[in-house]
Amino acid sequence: MTSPTTPGVPPPVVDLDLGGRTALVTGAASGIGRACALRLAAAGAKVRAVDRDADGLETLAALGTEAGGAVEPQVLDLTDLDAAEAAAAGADILVNNAGLQLVRPIEAFPPDVFHTVLTVMLEAPFRLIRGALPHMYAQGWGRIVNISSVHGLRASAFKSAYVAAKHGLEGLSKTAALEGAPHGVTSVCVNPGYVRTPLVERQIADQAAAHSLPEDQVLADVLLKDSAVKRLVEPEEVAEAVLYLCTPQAAFITGTSIALDGGWTAH
Numbered sequence: 001m002t003s004p005t006t007p008g009v010p011p012p013v014v015d016l017d018l019g020g021r022t023a024l025v026t027g028a029a030s031g032i033g034r035a036c037a038l039r040l041a042a043a044g045a046k047v048r049a050v051d052r053d054a055d056g057l058e059t060l061a062a063l064g065t066e067a068g069g070a071v072e073p074q075v076l077d078l079t080d081l082d083a084a085e086a087a088a089a090g091a092d093i094l095v096n097n098a099g100l101q102l103v104r105p106i107e108a109f110p111p112d113v114f115h116t117v118l119t120v121m122l123e124a125p126f127r128l129i130r131g132a133l134p135h136m137y138a139q140g141w142g143r144i145v146n147i148s149s150v151h152g153l154r155a156s157a158f159k160s161a162y163v164a165a166k167h168g169l170e171g172l173s174k175t176a177a178l179e180g181a182p183h184g185v186t187s188v189c190v191n192p193g194y195v196r197t198p199l200v201e202r203q204i205a206d207q208a209a210a211h212s213l214p215e216d217q218v219l220a221d222v223l224l225k226d227s228a229v230k231r232l233v234e235p236e237e238v239a240e241a242v243l244y245l246c247t248p249q250a251a252f253i254t255g256t257s258i259a260l261d262g263g264w265t266a267h
């Protein structure tokens with residue numbers, strides 16, 4: 001048993017105050033990234049919100065201001081890997097979230113899209129971590145949260161690029177955890193099931209075509225087939241887990257993957 005007086009262990013009340021911390025969130029203009037940016041800003045962090053979608057970032061910045069948080073938009077296409085690495089310099093918290101999906105059988109999967117998915121969802125996180133570590137190591141504290149997926153732990157047909165990228169991200173995250181531990185830097189994957197975001201909404205039509213099903217059956221018969229909890233998870237629920245991983249109390253949670261999957265991986 002630990003107690004509040006155990007040396008080196010923060011008191012057992014979660015300290016959600018991220019005042020004085022700078023957080024970089026990629027893919028912040030939409031969905032999970034937007035929820036994370038707003039939640040971290042609400043907790044007091046100065047948030048650098050990175051996305052290629054300038055309009056979405058503008059909306060996010062306005063929402064951040066309304067909520068009294070500090071959100072600085074930065075328009076950036078993460079396929080520009082040098083720019084991605086430079087953008088991460090000085091961040092105390094890095095949330096690797098940007099992603100994209102294409103649902104096609106392998107024999108019909110366009111190789112250029114496969115390359116883009118791997119670039120945005122695996123190589124860019126590597127470059128962002130590379131850019132963030134010098135500052136984190138210098139101060140002896142840092143938090144890296146990688147938004148993976150159940151598809152980082154399980155495969156699904158027709159998602160070769162996405163599943164490959166997420167499995168790669170799991171490996172990158174674990175390696176960053178091993179290297180970062182002596183420097184006070186944690187690296188963790190968060191693995192949601194299907195989240196109510198535009199990425200999933202766009203997928204329903206694609207999945208309907210791939211599985212030859214009407215769109216209204218896709219949610220129940222394909223997306224939620226393996227989830228014990230028969231609903232989509234909300235972006236705000238994912239953001240709450242991400243915030244917890246950025247607290248002092250989460251210092252020992254590293255090199256692992258936290259599933260928010262309604263029981264999917266219990267199968």
Ligand code: NAD
Pocket residue numbers: 026027028029030031032033050051052053056076077078079096097098099100120147148149150191192193194195196197198199200
């Ligand atoms: P989303 O489509 O709502 O948002 C993704 C964001 O990434 C967009 O704002 C988009 O502009 C940005 N982005 C894409 N390519 C980019 C690039 N080249 N440069 C900069 N920004 C780029 O998607 P979401 O559902 O919020 O997904 C966010 C993350 O969560 C992704 O990594 C996704 O794989 C993961 N995830 C989503 C679900 C889900 O069900 N929605 C489930 C598990 C994991």
